[in-house]
Amino acid sequence: xxxxxxxxxxxxxxxxxxxxxxxxxxxxxxxxxxxxxxxxxxxxxxxxxxxxxxxxxxxxxxxxxxxxxxxxxxxxxxxxxxxxxxxxxxxxxxxxxxxxxxxxxxxxxxxxxxxxxxxxxxxxxxxxxxxxxxxxxxxxxxxxxxxxxxxxxxxxxxxxxxxxxxxxxxxxxxxxxxxxxxxxxxxxxxxxxxxxxxxxxxxxxxxxxxxxxxxxxxxxxxxxxxxxxxxxxxx
Amino acid sequence: xxxxxxxxxxxxxxxxxxxxxxxxxxxxxxxxxxxxxxxxxxxxxxxxxxxxxxxxxxxxxxxxxxxxxxxxxxxxxxxxxxxxxxxxxxx
Numbered sequence: 001x002x003x004x005x006x007x008x009x010x011x012x013x014x015x016x017x018x019x020x021x022x023x024x025x026x027x028x029x030x031x032x033x034x035x036x037x038x039x040x041x042x043x044x045x046x047x048x049x050x051x052x053x054x055x056x057x058x059x060x061x062x063x064x065x066x067x068x069x070x071x072x073x074x075x076x077x078x079x080x081x082x083x084x085x086x087x088x089x090x091x092x093x094x095x096x097x098x099x100x101x102x103x104x105x106x107x108x109x110x111x112x113x114x115x116x117x118x119x120x121x122x123x124x125x126x127x128x129x130x131x132x133x134x135x136x137x138x139x140x141x142x143x144x145x146x147x148x149x150x151x152x153x154x155x156x157x158x159x160x161x162x163x164x165x166x167x168x169x170x171x172x173x174x175x176x177x178x179x180x181x182x183x184x185x186x187x188x189x190x191x192x193x194x195x196x197x198x199x200x201x202x203x204x205x206x207x208x209x210x211x212x213x214x215x216x217x218x219x220x221x222x223x224x225x226x227x228x229x230x231x232x233x234x235x
Numbered sequence: 236x237x238x239x240x241x242x243x244x245x246x247x248x249x250x251x252x253x254x255x256x257x258x259x260x261x262x263x264x265x266x267x268x269x270x271x272x273x274x275x276x277x278x279x280x281x282x283x284x285x286x287x288x289x290x291x292x293x294x295x296x297x298x299x300x301x302x303x304x305x306x307x308x309x310x311x312x313x314x315x316x317x318x319x320x321x322x323x324x325x326x
Contacts, residue, residue, distance in 0.1 A: 006279060052265050055272055075276035089279055097277075111267035185270065217264045223271035227278065 004031070004080045005048065007039040007061040008221065009072040009090070011101040015039070016068035020060050023048055028061055031083055033090040036097060039065060040086070048077050062221040070105040072097060073221035100226050107170050107189050108219030110198065114158045115183030116150045117213045151182060157205065157212040158184045164201045168194045173224050187224035195219070
């Protein structure tokens with residue numbers, strides 16, 4: 001049985017450029033369903049190991065597709081039992097897939113992290129009432145949430161960045177208004193033409209806050225924006 | 236344009252050139268990629284069958300969503316912890 005590993009879906013009947021090799025060095029090819037093409041490669045093994053190399057390989061295929069097409073990235077590790085099953089499923093979802101492709105055309109995802117530049121550490125608790133378990137939980141909470149002062153500072157920068165970026169965001173996924181866990185992770189859907197302004201805006205706001213660090217990575221395929229209406233919520 | 240790993244963009248504390256060379260920049264990109272590739276993206280037919288550290292994790296029909304590597308690792312740890320030791324023999 002030939003399994004098919006699935007990378008992504010584009011609104012075309014062929015790919016504009018040759019694609020890099022997929023998992024197991026297998027060639028990536030188009031499985032066409034009407035006006036949609038699914039990027040797949042044959043897979044001998046039943047599973048794909050979660051490793052940096054394998055996840056980058058998945059991403060490299062998507063990056064190559066993104067250079068010339070709007071792309072719907074498929075979740076890492078998705079394997080179809082065969083072409084017939086895959087084409088049947090694509091046919092059933094055709095309407096939603098076409099809607100998503102139209103919505104995401106010309107846009108990319110940028111990942112933002114907002115965190116404290118110098119995470120504070122707390123001296124060990126000397127309170128006899130604090131048991132080992134309580135001390136562990138307190139330390140664990142602080143490692144996730146930071147101190148109150150740190151968290152409030154990061155939340156403030158997050159709000160400023162959100163307000164500053166608002167005109168440049170096609171869609172975005174933010175945590176709740178006062179996220180407790182640091183770093184704050186945000187997914188932003190940005191038009192390619194707005195990327196320079198987006199980065200400059202982040203840079204300008206972050207530069208005014210010496211205690212906070214902001215990182216951006218991307219452009220990614222719009223993983224966080226497929227199959228949803230774009231309503232903000234928890235990432 | 237040849238495909239390659241996504242660019243790590245500048246931050247307030249580092250310029251573009253510095254950030255591109257910064258140690259850990261690639262790790263940061265990988266962490267952001269893992270956050271996305273394992274827990275978001277189109278959910279389609281078949282199964283997402285991935286393995287982590289030699290343990291196969293099969294999500295039939297993708298009804299159960301994968302959270303992240305951290306979440307998967309915790310699930311794996313919990314699963315292993317739940318298994319009885321010594322073949323289930325207890326004193």
